Structure formats: structure tokens, C-alpha cells
Amino acid sequence: xxxxxxxxxxxxxxxxxxxxxxTEATVQQPAPMKEIEPAxxxxxxxxxxxxxxxxxxLRSKDFVQGSHQESMPFFGDCLLxxxxxxxxxxxxxxxxxxxxxxxxxxxxxxVQPAIDRVLAACRxxxxxxxxxxxxxxxxTKHMLLQMTAEVxxxxxxxxxxxxxxxxxxxxxxxxxxxxxxxxxxxDEVIAEVxxxxxxxxxxxxxxxxxxxxxxxxxxxxxxxxxxxxxRDLLMLLVRNHAxxxxxxxxxxxxxxxxxxxxxTTTHAIPHVVNHLxxxxxxxxxxxxxxxxxxxLQAATYESLRLxxxxxxxxxxxxxPVTLASTGREIAAGERVALLFTPANRDVSAFGDDAxxxxxxxxVTAPMKPWGxxxxxxxxxxxxxxxxxxxxxxxxxxxxxxxTTDGIGVQILASLYEAGVELDPHQRPAYREVxxxxxxxxxxxxFRNL
Amino acid sequence: MKVxxxxxxxxxxxxxxxxxxxxxxxxxQGAEPTVSAGFDPDRDGDVLREAEGxxxxxxxxxxxx
Numbered sequence: 001x002x003x004x005x006x007x008x009x010x011x012x013x014x015x016x017x018x019x020x021x022x023t024e025a026t027v028q029q030p031a032p033m034k035e036i037e038p039a040x041x042x043x044x045x046x047x048x049x050x051x052x053x054x055x056x057x058l059r060s061k062d063f064v065q066g067s068h069q070e071s072m073p074f075f076g077d078c079l080l081x082x083x084x085x086x087x088x089x090x091x092x093x094x095x096x097x098x099x100x101x102x103x104x105x106x107x108x109x110x111v112q113p114a115i116d117r118v119l120a121a122c123r124x125x126x127x128x129x130x131x132x133x134x135x136x137x138x139x140t141k142h143m144l145l146q147m148t149a150e151v152x153x154x155x156x157x158x159x160x161x162x163x164x165x166x167x168x169x170x171x172x173x174x175x176x177x178x179x180x181x182x183x184x185x186x187d188e189v190i191a192e193v194x195x196x197x198x199x200x201x202x203x204x205x206x207x208x209x210x211x212x213x214x215x216x217x218x219x220x221x222x223x224x225x226x227x228x229x230x231r232d233l234l235m236l237l238v239r240n241h242a243x244x245x246x247x248x249x250x251x252x253x254x255x256x257x258x259x260x261x262x263x264t265t266t267h268a269i270p271h272v273v274n275h276l277x278x279x280x281x282x283x284x285x286x287x288x289x290x291x292x293x294x295x296l297q298a299a300t301y302e303s304l305r306l307x308x309x310x311x312x313x314x315x316x317x318x319x320p321v322t323l324a325s326t327g328r329e330i331a332a333g334e335r336v337a338l339l340f341t342p343a344n345r346d347v348s349a350f351g352d353d354a355x356x357x358x359x360x361x362x363v364t365a366p367m368k369p370w371g372x373x374x375x376x377x378x379x380x381x382x383x384x385x386x387x388x389x390x391x392x393x394x395x396x397x398x399x400x401x402x403t404t405d406g407i408g409v410q411i412l413a414s415l416y417e418a419g420v421e422l423d424p425h426q427r428p429a430y431r432e433v434x435x436x437x438x439x440x441x442x443x444x445x446f447r448n449l
Numbered sequence: 450m451k452v453x454x455x456x457x458x459x460x461x462x463x464x465x466x467x468x469x470x471x472x473x474x475x476x477x478q479g480a481e482p483t484v485s486a487g488f489d490p491d492r493d494g495d496v497l498r499e500a501e502g503x504x505x506x507x508x509x510x511x512x513x514x
Contacts (some may be wrong), residue, residue, distance in 0.1 A: 088467060095503040247509040378462050380505035
């Protein structure tokens with residue numbers, strides 16, 4: 001059944017991204033933005049929703065992490081929840097995972113082949129017009145599973161069957177790690193995900209850890225060279241295991257990388273495609289720019305600004321604080337909920353049209369085009385450059401081999417090259433089981449695949 | 450060897466200064482190297498490369514000669 005669709009005229013068709021030979025067709029309207037209500041979990045906390053205040057709190061040394069208290073079994077003592085020198089040292093340990101050469105490697109040798117595989121698989125399922133189709137939520141996730149496994153150090157994600165199984169585990173681990181925002185019974189979710197995690201440990205995690213421990217012994221005995229060790233999180237944790245770590249810490253640290261590794265981008269891509277469909281309808285002159293990496297990057301940043309991967313972060317004041325930005329007073333020990341969605345649509349920060357998608361938006365320093373999407377201060381997302389791309393310098397602005405555009409742009413470039421468009425026969429649907437601003441399904445089809 | 454700090458990206462998180470305050474310092478405008486040019490790769494190379502990798506905002510780029 002065709003829903004929420006309309007007949008479009010030939011002159012609009014001519015402006016469609018990759019244009020076909022149709023003279024008349026139906027086109028799916030972009031999904032309206034989801035109304036974001038604060039989750040019940042934070043209803044009793046002080047809620048802060050302005051950009052200036054949140055930015056100040058994230059940079060302040062007078063606040064510590066207050067997030068993930070319910071999801072402690074999955075994230076306890078991981079990088080995300082540490083503060084002070086312990087946080088600095090853990091971050092220092094793990095930073096090499098996102099060094100420049102690793103970003104090049106992930107983009108070119110891991111993600112691009114995965115994108116090509118996922119797009120090719122769409123050819124097996126065509127619609128009534130003979131066009132390949134797929135669900136963009138699932139497709140994006142599958143484009144990133146190998147990279148997530150490689151960064152974390154999970155072996156055996158190398159066949160269609162094992163990749164699907166790995167993806168299923170990650171979906172469940174993500175549900176546990178963000179249980180605070182679940183619309184289901186939280187205790188039930190935690191118990192369910194702990195059971196699934198046990199299976200994941202037997203299936204993937206323990207064999208991967210065992211292999212790295214064996215490699216470390218082989219290195220110490222001179223049977224292998226340093227260069228033969230994998231450059232991943234689990235190897236770093238095995239080599240640098242601290243005496244005060246509890247035995248499950250590597251599993252929780254790995255869970256952070258497994259969940260965060262694909263969540264931000266999987267969350268963002270359908271939103272970008274949804275917004276760009278509406279943007280090109282309203283601004284057909286920008287259709288050729290769907291092949292322009294800078295335009296796709298601006299669209300990605302704008303979409304990240306409007307649709308946050310996490311609804312809120314929590315912080316606890318370590319002493320009485322008066323915010324310089326507004327004069328708001330926060331008591332020592334007070335837990336505050338930072339509402340990123342309204343802050344990233346704050347008109348005082350982004351202008352009167354802050355709630356609208358505008359890939360031409362001019363954002364000047366010190367504002368970031370993605371706003372608070374990657375947090376801020378010392379807890380800024382460690383994988384941010386993987387998504388946003390490397391900073392360009394005057395020396396390499398025109399040299400593609402010295403910089404990256406980020407995996408979001410990389411995926412979008414491939415999608416638009418393949419002529420992605422909203423599936424006119426099926427509507428996108430938002431996820432209803434959580435307070436995340438995320439699509440559950442996002443049906444698309446391809447004109448040039 | 451050169452180091453470039455992107456003022457649009459620098460958020461003064463202070464990671465670079467924590468690695469080595471003799472090589473980086475924080476100013477009201479953000480982080481900056483303590484010398485404007487001519488780093489000694491033997492003396493400063495490891496610090497600069499670690500700062501590049503550790504900077505949470507990706508503001509630091511090291512350009513090898």
C-alpha cells in the first residue's frame with residue numbers, strides 16, 4: 001500500500017537526485033521530525049536545555065560523570081564514566097586506536113569494502129519497478145560491523161552468518177548500555193541483556209581475548225614480532241592490564257566500543273537521507289551537490305546537530321557552582337540532566353531557524369556545526385574524527401591522501417552514487433521502544449545500482 | 450616537522466598540555482605550541498604525535514618534513 005505519497009511533476013522529477021527515465025512517479029515524503037520528550041528517568045533532576053549552559057558544564061572541571069548509573073553492569077568503570085587522572089590515562093592508552101593512519105585504514109580498507117558488499121546485496125531484492133531496495137537502518141549497521149569488530153578486536157566477524165550474529169549481539173548490548181532511555185521495564189531489559197552478553201562472551205569475546213593473550217606470550221618468547229600484534233582495543237587491554245582492574249573490565253570497555261562504534265553513524269545516516277530528500281524537493285538547484293563531499297559533510301553535521309545519538313548526558317557537581325553563562329546555581333552533589341536536543345536547536349546559538357535542517361547553514365567558531373552531538377570538554381567522544389573526518393590544514397586541503405571526510409560522508413557518497421531515494425511504497429518508522437530520536441526502519445531504493 | 454592547531458576545532462581541553470607543558474600551553478584563545486616553528490623531531494616528535502592522537506577535538510595536525 002502506498003502511503004503518504006504524492007504524484008510529482010516532470011520538472012520536479014528532473015531535480016531528483018539521480019533522476020530516472022520516469023515521466024511520472026510517486027515519491028515518499030520525508031518523515032516529519034520526531035517530538036522529543038524528556039525521558040521519565042530524568043524527570044526528578046534539574047534539566048538544562050540551553051547551549052551555553054551545557055557547553056559550560058561539559059568544559060567545567062567542577063562536574064563529574066553522572067550518566068549510566070542503571071547501565072553500570074555494562075559500562076561500569078569504562079572510559080566513558082571515568083574522571084580525572086584515571087580518565088586521562090585510559091584515554092591516553094586508547095587514543096592510538098584513532099590515530100591518523102588508523103582512520104585511513106578503517107575508511108579505505110574496512111568500511112568501503114563493507115559498503116560495497118551491502119549495496120551489492122540489495123540487488124537480490126527488487127521492487128515492482130525492478131529497483132534494488134533495502135532498509136537503510138540495517139544497511140548502515142552492516143556497513144559498520146566489520147570496522148566495529150576490528151577497532152574493538154573481536155575475531156571471527158568474517159562470514160555473513162557470523163556478521164549477522166555479531167550484529168544481533170551488538171543490538172542487544174546497545175539496549176542494555178542505554179537502558180536508562182528504554183521505554184520497557186528496566187530490570188527486565190538488564191536481566192535479558194546480561195543473558196545475551198553471556199552468550200556473546202562464549203561466542204566472540206573469550207576466544208578473541210584468549211588469542212591475544214597467546215600472542216602476547218608468543219611475543220615475549222620471541223616467536224612473533226611486535227608488528228604482528230593486532231592494533232585493537234582488546235590487545236591494548238591485554239598488554240596494559242592494570243592490577244586494580246576487575247576481571248570483567250575488559251568486557252565492559254569492549255562493550256563501550258561495540259555499542260558506540262556503529263551507533264552514532266547508524267543513527268545519523270537515515271536522518272541525513274530523510275532531510276536531504278526534503279531539502280532537494282524544496283531546493284532542486286542543490287540536487288547536483290549530492291555528489292559533492294563538502295555538501296554531504298555539511299548535511300551530516302546539520303543532521304547530527306538536530307538528532308542526537310543520546311537524548312541526554314548527566315553530570316554531578318563536585319562543589320557549589322554558579323554558571324558564568326546564566327548565573328544559574330547548582331548545589332554540590334546535584335545531578336543535572338543536560339538536554340542536548342533542545343540545546344542544539346537553541347535559537348540563541350544557531351539562529352531563528354535553529355530547529356530547521358539547512359545544509360547551507362554558516363556556523364562560525366567557536367560553535368561547532370554538529371553542536372553538542374559529540375559531547376564536549378575532556379569527555380568529547382574519542383571516535384569523533386572517525387565520523388567528522390580529520391581537520392584539514394593549509395598543507396593538505398587538496399590532498400585526499402592526507403585527510404579524511406569521515407565515515408558518514410563516505411557512506412552517503414556511496415548511497416547517492418547508487419541513486420538512493422526514499423522507497424515510495426513503505427514509510428520510515430521511528431523506534432518506539434526507547435526515547436532515542438532514531439529510526440527503527442528506513443526503507444530506500446536505488447536508481448543506479 | 451610542523452604542527453598546526455586548528456582554532457576552529459580547539460576547545461582547550463588541555464590534553465596536549467597534560468602530555469608536556471613544555472611543548473604546549475593554553476591561552477585564552479586555545480592551545481598553542483610554545484614555539485612557533487622549528488620543532489626538533491628527535492626531541493619533540495613523540496610528544497607532538499601523541500598530542501595529535503590524543504586531542505579529543507582533532508585540532509592538532511602534525512606535518513612531517
